[in-house]
Amino acid sequence: MSFFAYIFQDWKVNRGNVKARLVLVMFRLVxxxxxxxxxKIIFFPYLMFYRFFVEWNLGIELPRKLVAGKNLIFYHGQGLVVNYKTVLGDNCTLRNGVTIGHKKLADGTLSLCPRLGNNVDVGANVCIIGDISIGNNVTIGAGAVVVKDLPDNCIAVGNPARILNKVEAAAQIVNI
Known part of the structure; x- marks a missing residue:
């Protein structure tokens, strides 16, 4: 998909959220x-401006190497930290205080980063850490700490996150 297609899709789904629109246009450009x-050489000043403005001033760490699918949405982006090796699927929603990244293993090395599927809704102050996969159509409740894989079509809450409800795929299609 082209650069402009991503920008216009992000712009549309973040209607009414000026901060998200601005940050996502800047993110797609970097x-x-x-x-x-x-x-990278030609636009080095812009890369530095992005890092200073978005990461330092706005408190939103969306690294330039991050792989993010279309229709990325975030609300109240303050304190949003996403490791650059994380993979975000299409139609993901991130809220304030979310941390997504690797963890330090017992042998001192770092684990791989999480992979989020499509249509994942991440609540406020959620931590998703380690080499885990989050399935498609998953909702993660506020304050959850996710350290294990989550299957498709579920709702997870708590610390550590546990599956609260397994949503049937057929029922979810009817509600859409």
């Missing part, structure tokens, strides 16, 4: 610049 070494 994401595109990151693909070519020549563009």
């Amino acid at each position: 994401n595109a610049i990151n693909r070519y070494i020549l563009l």
